[in-house]
Every structure is written in structure tokens, then in C-alpha cells.
Amino acid sequence: MSDAPILEVRNVSRSYRKGGFFGGTHFKAVDEVSFTLPAKPQVFSIVGESGSGKTTLARMVLRLVEPSEGDIRLLGRPLTGKEGRINDLEFRRLVQPIFQNPFEAFSAYLPIEDYLRRTALNLRVAKTVEEANQLADRALRSVNLSLERIRGKYIRQFSGGELQRISVARALIPQPKLIVADEPVSMVDASLRMSIVNLFRTIVEEQGVSFIYITHDLSTAYYLSDQVAIMNRGRVVESGVPTDILDNPTEAYTRELMAAIPTVGERWSELEDIGRTYPTHSSRQQTGSNQPPANA
Amino acid sequence: MISIDNVTVGYGTVGFITAVDQVSLTIGDNEIVGIAGESGSGKSTLMRAIYGDFSTGLGIKSGTIAGRFTDAASDQTIEKPSSQFRDLWWDQISYIPQGSMSVLNPLMKIEQQVVDGLPKRERGGSRKDLRARIAKFLAGFGLEENVLDAYPHQLSGGMRQRVLVAIAAFVNPRLILADEPTTALDVVVQKKILLMMVEIQRRLQNTLVLVSHDLGVHYQITDRLVIMYKGKIVEAGRTADIFANPQHDYTRNLIASLPRLHGQRAVDRVGAGA
Numbered sequence: 001m002s003d004a005p006i007l008e009v010r011n012v013s014r015s016y017r018k019g020g021f022f023g024g025t026h027f028k029a030v031d032e033v034s035f036t037l038p039a040k041p042q043v044f045s046i047v048g049e050s051g052s053g054k055t056t057l058a059r060m061v062l063r064l065v066e067p068s069e070g071d072i073r074l075l076g077r078p079l080t081g082k083e084g085r086i087n088d089l090e091f092r093r094l095v096q097p098i099f100q101n102p103f104e105a106f107s108a109y110l111p112i113e114d115y116l117r118r119t120a121l122n123l124r125v126a127k128t129v130e131e132a133n134q135l136a137d138r139a140l141r142s143v144n145l146s147l148e149r150i151r152g153k154y155i156r157q158f159s160g161g162e163l164q165r166i167s168v169a170r171a172l173i174p175q176p177k178l179i180v181a182d183e184p185v186s187m188v189d190a191s192l193r194m195s196i197v198n199l200f201r202t203i204v205e206e207q208g209v210s211f212i213y214i215t216h217d218l219s220t221a222y223y224l225s226d227q228v229a230i231m232n233r234g235r236v237v238e239s240g241v242p243t244d245i246l247d248n249p250t251e252a253y254t255r256e257l258m259a260a261i262p263t264v265g266e267r268w269s270e271l272e273d274i275g276r277t278y279p280t281h282s283s284r285q286q287t288g289s290n291q292p293p294a295n296a
Numbered sequence: 297m298i299s300i301d302n303v304t305v306g307y308g309t310v311g312f313i314t315a316v317d318q319v320s321l322t323i324g325d326n327e328i329v330g331i332a333g334e335s336g337s338g339k340s341t342l343m344r345a346i347y348g349d350f351s352t353g354l355g356i357k358s359g360t361i362a363g364r365f366t367d368a369a370s371d372q373t374i375e376k377p378s379s380q381f382r383d384l385w386w387d388q389i390s391y392i393p394q395g396s397m398s399v400l401n402p403l404m405k406i407e408q409q410v411v412d413g414l415p416k417r418e419r420g421g422s423r424k425d426l427r428a429r430i431a432k433f434l435a436g437f438g439l440e441e442n443v444l445d446a447y448p449h450q451l452s453g454g455m456r457q458r459v460l461v462a463i464a465a466f467v468n469p470r471l472i473l474a475d476e477p478t479t480a481l482d483v484v485v486q487k488k489i490l491l492m493m494v495e496i497q498r499r500l501q502n503t504l505v506l507v508s509h510d511l512g513v514h515y516q517i518t519d520r521l522v523i524m525y526k527g528k529i530v531e532a533g534r535t536a537d538i539f540a541n542p543q544h545d546y547t548r549n550l551i552a553s554l555p556r557l558h559g560q561r562a563v564d565r566v567g568a569g570a
Contacts, residue, residue, distance in 0.1 A: 049482035050453075160335065189334035190509065194553045201562040216482060219555035224562050246557055260483040262512030264539060264554055268487070271517070274495045 004076035006178055006210050007037040007061065012070035013234075014056050029056040031234035032070070035227075037178070041204050043211040045221035045242075048231035049257075057231070058182045058214045062097050075177065093123055096171035100183040102163040106155050113150055116140075116170055125174045139169040142207065143199060161192035168199065172207070179203075182214040197224050218257055222246055230254050297471060297503050298323040298346060298378075303359030305338075305345045312357060315341035317527035319359075325470075326501045328494070330518030330535065332511055332550075338527040339507045343475050346505065347391055348381030363389075365470050387415040390464035392457075392474040400448040400456060407444035410463050418467065430466065437462050437492055454485030461489060465496040472496070475507045490517050511550055515539055523547050 011032050018027040030053040037044050048054040059065040061072060063079055072079040074094060077086050086094070099105045106115055113136065120132035137147040143165040155163060164184060171179050181200070185193045197220055203209050215221050221228050222242045229239035230253070238251045249255050259268075300323075305316040316338040323329050323346075333339040344354055345361055361378040365388040374384070381389060393399050401409055410430055411419070419426065431441040439458060448456055457477065464472055474493065478486040494517050497504045508514060514521050514535060521535040523546070531544045542548045 049484065190511070191334060191549055191553050194555065197555075198562055217555075218483075219557050222557055222561065223555045226563065242561070256484060258557060260487040261557065262483075262487070262490070262510065262516045263557060264512055264515045264551065265556070267516055268491070270491055271494060274491060274498055 003039055005036050005038050005073075006041075006075065007212075008073040008076075009033060009035050009057075009061070010070050010072070012057070012060060012067045012072060014053075014060060014065060015068045028234050029053045030060070030067075033057060033231075033234075033236050034070075035229055035236065035239065037210050037212070041208045041210045042226035043200065043204055043213055043224050045213040045215060045225035045228040046231060047215055047218050047221045047228060047257075049216055051233070052231040053234040054214050054216075054231050055182055058180050058212065061178075061212060062095060062180050063091060089124065093125065093174040094176055095178045095180065096174065096176040098164075098167050098171050098179060098181040098184045101187055102160065102167045103155055105167055106163070108155055111152055111154055112158070112166060113147060113152070116166075116173065119170055119173050123174045135173050136169070139172040140166070142172060142203065143169045145169065161188050161196065164188055164196060165199070168196070168203070172203070172209070175207070176209060178210045178212065180212045180214070183216070184213070185220065186215070186217065193220070194223075200224060218246070218261060219263070230257070297325050297365075298361065298363050300342075300346070301360050301362075303345065303361055304357040305341055306355065306357060307341075307353045308355045309353040312355075314357070315527055316345065319527075319529050321522060321529065321532065323503060323505060325503060327519045328497055328504045328506060328517055330514035330521045331505065331507045331524060332509065332514050332521060333524035334509055336526070337524040339509075339524050340475055342524070343473055343505065343507045346378060347385075347389065347473050348378035350379060363471070386413050386467055386469075387417075388469055389471045389473065390467060390469040392460055392464050392472065392477045394476040394479055399460065402448055404447070405444065406446055406448070406451075406459060410444070410459075410466070413463060415467060433466055434459070434462050454481050454489070457481060457485075457489055458492065461492055461496070465500070468500060468502075470500075470502045472502065472504045473507075474504065476509070477506070478513070479508070479510075486513075493517070511554060523550070 011034055012030060013028055013032050014030040015026045015028045017024050019025060035044070046054045046057060056065060060067050066080055071081065074086060078084055079086060106112060116136040117129060117132040120126040120135045126132035126135050133147060140146050140150065145165060150166065158166065185196050188196060200211055201224060204211060213221065213225060225242055227240065228242045228245060229236045231237065232253045238245055238249065238254050245254065246258065249258060300319060300321040302318055302320050303316065304314060304318055306312050306314040319342065331339045331342065341354065345356060363376060363378060363381060365374045365384060367374050407427060411426065427444065431444060434441070434443065437458060439462060443451060443455065443459055451459070461477065478489050481489070490513065493504060506518060518535045520533065521538050522529055523531040525546050531538060531542065531547045538547065539551065542551055
């Protein structure tokens, strides 16, 4: 059992109907994607731009969206279908999400400690409030916070970075096997971003939790992950060990993506040629300085 | 072009909350100036104060922001404080906001929105001529004429933002202010728009002020850089110098925390697991 891969995604597709009250066309948001997360805990990154299908893929792994085709197995057991499907409670103990905007992930009307307690009680990993408190405190300590520090506070009293650490803690409460994090740091300030990314790595090593890290940011994926898959238009165009892919990208799309990242250290070569041609319109002359308008 | 002298700016709806604290800065002609900082650093507030948009409780408590422009028609020099910049909007000064969806009117076709924003001097001829001029101008940026007939929701985010940038340049302004113009966009589209903005600045030889939290963006396109932290300017200078030799601890941290596409990885740091 323990040798079963954490997750197997096999030829999974998801299509949506697009346009037209009658008829219309089908559009494949995810197109025959396969990948495997082995038993050994690790970070698997899915990198893509808007519309690449990365979030739809994440939502299928989280069982929020049903695949149109293909199947997904968690620890060797099917996520979907009728036979041997993992029940909801067990599934939520095994797989937990972290979303982009922590301010939308938590209720604004509950003290945050209440929310964490309820998570423990709802998932039935704690039977009493005492136990729930202990679990919440332990989870918070693994993200360098504690129950004491957040006591009585509501979400708006935290910074984005702190609150995202609390959502990591929330996800850790049932001691899951897999965390699916969809753009978890894209709303966090740059100086805190790396501390959260490093936190993921520590959780992988110390608590044996695997991560699926969904992002548009190739550079954090490179920094964090053991494996990376690059998606474009619903398909995985390239996947493997990040150092291999980024040192030697074989796909044109990967190269385009890399060339577009505003990295520090090397300026875009295109900048040199800019400014030779420029569209004009008749109202003012294109000398660069202000001229009287022709129609004045 | 713009002189900011020891200015304190904040919001006066309930009491007074200081967002920009005793800041001085000179913005010259023909340069791209970047303002960097994280959430709450005051960078957007400073930008709005430069733009002179005091409509939502924003106010200058002390100090001055003043501008100097050359009027196109009369060739006279206009000098005024930013509180009176309103007359110069979409004439001498253009503004490119972040959320192109929330700025464009969803019920109006792009053409009408472009025309509405133009100063009087641009609207002299017939509507047909004007449309032709706008279409020709957009074509120079690879935008087709049919975007003018589209409603905002029919265009992608990147396309809308390119239209906004093009409109901002159409009036040949001396100063373009851009507040996080590419933040919500994919990197490939972002690069396209940033290159477009550089092109506009080089041709018009005007001033572009760019607010962004992304130091990589500043590294790529700005000439001078201002780093803000908690309402203050902690460091300002030539962009290349700041990256080569950051003086302030905060700047050093920011630069060090930038992830790179090669080099050290978390896996190396923690020791690659068992």
C-alpha cells in the first residue's frame, strides 16, 4: 500500500461547451494529461499561463470538477466513478487545497482560531474542542505561528503573508498526504514569497506531505520543485526535472516563456532595437517635442 | 518636469492616515522612472498625488508637488501644482491604470471610449477622419481596427491593456503615469506591453513613471529607480547602480529574494531529501 504512487493522473481531459444555445462547440480545457506523483514526498509543479488548463487540472485532482475522460487515482484508488471511490471525508483528510487569495478562503465573520477548530472537528480528526485546539496549535507551529498568537483575531487583522501561512496550517490539520496549492504566493509580497515557498519545502521534508504547486511563475517552480510540467492550451508540452528543462528547453513554448520573464541580470535583447518605427497620426507631428496641432 | 518637495500625503476620510511621509523627488524630462515597493509602501498613493487625483479623500498635508509643461498650442510654459493638473489630463498627462476591465465602460464600444477621452484639439475634424487616425495609430502597435468596434469583454486582458496604453500615447503626452500596468497579465503579454511602453517613451522623448512591485520589470526598462518602504523613499538612483550596489538593507533583501531561473534551488538548500 505504501508503495502505491500518491497520485496517478491518466489521460485526463476536461471539455466545456462553448457558445451557442443550441449546438455550439466543445472546448478542451485539459487535453489528455498524464503524470504520476511517486510514493516519495515531493513537489510537482504545473506551470502555465492563463487559459493553459492548470487550474482545471488542479480542480480535478481536488475532485471539484469531474474529468470528461481518463481517470485519477489516489494511493491506487479511483477518485471518480462508482467502484471503490474514496468517500468524501477520507478524501478531504488525504488531499487538502491552498488557494490564491487567503482573504477569500476564510470566513470574515469568524475568529480564525474558530475556523481552524471547525476544520479539525468537521474532518473528524478531533473529537473534542481540546483535541481540535491541540491539532490547530501543532499545525500553526509548523508554519512558525501558534494558537496563542492568533487568538481572537479576524482575517483582516492579518497581513496577506501571515494569512497565507495560516491557510497552510489549516491544510496541515488532518495531516494530509497531498496538498494542492493553486497560485499560493502570487498575491504575497516578494520579500515574503520565498519564505512561504521555503516553508513548503520544509513541510515536504519534515512531514512527508507531497505538493502539487500550480503557478504561472516559472522561477518559483524552478526553485521549489522536484518535477515540473509546463502546460499550454490544455496540454503538457514538456515535463521533467526543473534543471534539465530550464537549462535545455526543447519546446519553443518553454523558450518563449523563459525569454519573457523579467529576470534581473540580463536585459531583454529586444530593447536595443526599440524606437526606430513609430505610428503617427496627423494631429501633431512626430518629432518627439510638442507641435501645434494641425487642426488648431 | 515634476518636483516633489518634502511632501506628506495621506487619506483624510477618518482622521488623517499618512501613506507617503516627507518624500522629495525630482522627475526629469525624457526618462523612465520606476517606483518600487511592496503593498502598503505608499507607491500608488504617491503616483495618485503626482497625477493630481484628489477625488477620494487623498490629500497633501504638507510639502508640494509641482509640474512644468510646455503647452503645445501656444508654446508657453505651464507651471502649476498637482492639485491643478486636472486640466492637463489626457493632454499633457496620461494615466495607465492596472485593471483594464474595471476602467473601461462595459456598456460602451472601445471607439466611443477612446474618443470621449481625447482633448478638444484632437476632435476637430469629422468623426470618420478621427476614427481613421485612431485606427492607423493602433495599427502601428499591431492592433487591428476591429478592436474599436468591440466591447471590453470581447477583448482579452492583454488586448485591453494594449488598447489603454495606445490611447494614453495617442495624445502625445509629456508625462505618462502607469500604475502596475502589467500586474495581472501573463509574462509573454507583459513583455509585449512593456516593450511597447519603452517604444512610446523613446519616440516621444517624454517621461514615463512606472509603479510596479516587480523588481524584474524595473530592472528591464527603467532608467532611474525609487524604492519605497512604509511611506518613505529608502533608496533612489540609477537603476543599474541600485542593482549593482544596493545601499539599503531593505533593497538588498528585495534583490536577494528574487527567484532566478538558474542557480540555487530550495532542494539544494534543504539537502535534497532522504
